[in-house]
Amino acid sequence: MRYGIMVAAAVLITGCSTVKPEQSEQTAFKRENCIETRCVVTYHQAAPYWTEQHQRFCPQSQFMEAWGTEPEGTWCCTYENGQYSKSGLARPFMKSLPAGLMNAELAALLYTSFTLGSGFEPLSMTPGPVVGIEGRQYESFQLAARVDSPTITAYRNRVSGRIELVRLTDDKEIDWLAQSYNLRFHARLNRMIPRKIDIFDIRDGIPSKKLLIEFDYIDIQ
Numbered sequence: 104m105r106y107g108i109m110v111a112a113a114v115l116i117t118g119c120s121t122v123k124p125e126q127s128e129q130t131a132f133k134r135e136n137c138i139e140t141r142c143v144v145t146y147h148q149a150a151p152y153w154t155e156q157h158q159r160f161c162p163q164s165q166f167m168e169a170w171g172t173e174p175e176g177t178w179c180c181t182y183e184n185g186q187y188s189k190s191g192l193a194r195p196f197m198k199s200l201p202a203g204l205m206n207a208e209l210a211a212l213l214y215t216s217f218t219l220g221s222g223f224e225p226l227s228m229t230p231g232p233v234v235g236i237e238g239r240q241y242e243s244f245q246l247a248a249r250v251d252s253p254t255i256t257a258y259r260n261r262v263s264g265r266i267e268l269v270r271l272t273d274d275k276e277i278d279w280l281a282q283s284y285n286l287r288f289h290a291r292l293n294r295m296i297p298r299k300i301d302i303f304d305i306r307d308g309i310p311s312k313k314l315l316i317e318f319d320y321i322d323i324q
Contacts, residue, residue: 119168119179119190137161138221138292141322146200147314156205156318160214162223167214169205173197182210185252201315202302208253212271212281213300213318215246219257219266220283220297228257236268236309253277265295270305278306279315289323296323 138160146152156171170179178191187207192198202209219225231243241258248255258268272278283297298320303312 119170119181136163139324140320142318142320145317148201152200160217162218167210180205180210182214185249208271208277211253211255212269212279212302215255216269216281216283216300217297219269222294241268279303280305280312
């Protein structure tokens with residue numbers, strides 16, 4: 104029991120990699136120039152559910168790590184170059200939340216929205232048509248992905264020049280739109296970072312979008 108408590112505390116402090124000693128050298132490399140965040144997350148269902156998460160974004164290595172503690176226990180997940188792994192997320196209440204608290208699709212969409220919204224752009228983006236969304240004009244770009252992966256499209260505002268929207272769809276059950284906003288200047292990174300990301304279900308179209316999840320970043324290091 105004491106060991107379990109120690110592991111849970113370690114995960115809260117430093118993330119999933121703490122319980123994977125065999126990956127310590129690789130993880131140390133990945134953490135160089137990473138962005139450490141703490142956020143309040145609101146999951147919208149029959150009644151809103153509020154919780155707190157830690158998230159680490161490493162744009163140079165295309166790596167993201169998220170972790171937290173719920174009444175059912177501690178959880179963590181990683182997303183790296185399109186590969187997703189998780190621990191502790193199979194509990195009943197967590198699975199009942201939108202995106203199962205943090206499934207592979209949400210991790211991919213969140214990583215893409217946060218990093219692109221912060222001005223970190225991937226090496227490969229295929230230009231698409233200019234589209235109008237809610238009265239604004241956007242240049243669209245499709246991100247490279249594996250054949251079996253969801254399609255991710257980024258939208259750059261033609262006026263501000265920044266990527267504000269990211270869409271993820273698997274052409275089956277998921278069609279989500281992420282919007283990043285509330286930019287604040289980050290001195291260490293010397294760039295503007297979004298303090299808010301909203302995730303919408305747009306299966307019935309953008310005019311009928313449904314708010315699923317809100318990420319409110321209260322601390323960014």
